[in-house]
Amino acid sequence: MDQDRPPVETGCVLWSDGMDLLQDAAERKHFLPTGLEGIDTLLGGGLRKGQLTELTGQSSSGKTQACLYSAAHVAARHMGAVLYLDTSNSFSPSRIARILDELPISFVKEPKDVRLKRVMSSIICESVFDIFALFEVLNQLEVSLNNKVNIGGNKICLLIIDSISSLLAPIIGGKYSQGRSMMISVAMILKKLADKHNLSVLVTNHMVAGNGAPKPALGESWKAVPHIRLMISRDRGSNICTATILKHTLLASGRHMKFAVPG
Template identity: 75%
Template sequence: MSATRGRSGEGATTSGCGLKRRNAPQDHEDSEMMNQDQLSTEDWCGRFWNGMELLKDVNEKKHFLPTGLEGIDTLLGGGLRQGQLTEITGPSSSGKTQVCLHSASNIAAKQMGLVMYLDTSNSFSPSRIATIIYGISDLFGQRGFELQTKDARLKSVMKSIICESVFDIFALFEVLHQLEVSLLNCKVNNGGSKVCLLIIDSISSLLAPIIGGKYPQGRSMMISVAMILKKLADEHNLSVLVTNHMVSAGNGAVKPALGESWKAVPHVRLMISRECENNICTATVLKHTLLASGRTAKFVAPS
């Protein structure tokens, strides 16, 4: 999926799908248009669901996508829930990218659907994906895989992972809008498969620069990204997985970046930490729609 970006005289950019996105507002008129866009988003969020609709939605539509990391899957009751946004946060080198790579590999290898991987810091590693795929013990019992060579199996799985490099907020808007249009038109598919997992590693690399004062509408843009992601998850039954870094909270403590406005966005927030000098990681629930905060699980995330 290629992103075509260009500027028009009104500060808008047109994607390859003919869909316009708005850059940071430059004047009063742009600010009013931004507010109108937010109102339309709020209208979408204002749909009321009765109890039976919610129960049916949970039981019939929102399934789990296993990450392939036993501790995390057990902790979350099966893995990443479709229709929800899950955030993995933690210090540098704690294993956040490994969770993303394992999730992408496991979903693609088990033919559960396509994975779209948005890479913001050149963290996507095809060789690491290959290592993970060869280590999935129950992969080769699947129909057709046992008849393929090792390289053919890897090629088949890699075709189910769509990787896109995204290095700024405007490129992110572009790709998300293209994805939405493609999903509506059923164009993002491969042999009948549809995107079921969207990964952004790391979303804080794109959002932190715009909320530091350079962009007056930075926080509004951040919330717009949040609403688009949650809308994609809900309307197209995707699981959205994002990573976030940690910042100082004072007195030597640390906390997830992006502040209080973003804190309310994820349905599930896990903090990952790694033990010194080994690959044993601990996942701690910071936020969950069903689980109590503080629950933990250990898992192995080889480097």
């Protein structure tokens, strides 16, 4: 497969007969589309439900924009509610509004202000600045999911943590003697929530210096945690980004696809 072809032409399934249509529809029930065509095509439909997907990359590579776009798209398309855990005050309703203006949802007959209010009612943003606050929010989420609590009339289907490394890096090798075990506890909780409640979990991770090239932070212990790891890079002076598979349960590493994010 030519990985440099446009997203619309790459990764398509065969539509030769009705059976292909049925199989494709059934497969897409297992995905939560991000609305970013390149990422969705690369992953065969979007974020896989029941799994943890990590976006890693250098600062300003487009990781946060991808998270915001995913949250806006899921809420706008009535797919469910989103819990967005913000570790760096990067979440902004005005950025969500700009994203909504770019989404191809013209068939939704509602004024912009009404649409924004509806979407924002389905995105719950929590500021989380340390590991202990993260544990508290995740425990509250588990209770809510067990009790089938809805947000804006919708079940939470997407959990975003931007960024997980901001919370975990300070406790590894620092003053917390149990830092690594705390990190593994976070990983177990996230994967349990994803599996038990069929959530898509999306986290971001920064890059650190490596031998010859930057590598994802948090070390080998965390490397085994994500089901899927994508590296995001941005073309200089552009809103065009590239997503590259570093790890996937089904797809080969190295595959890549370009996508555009709002400026």
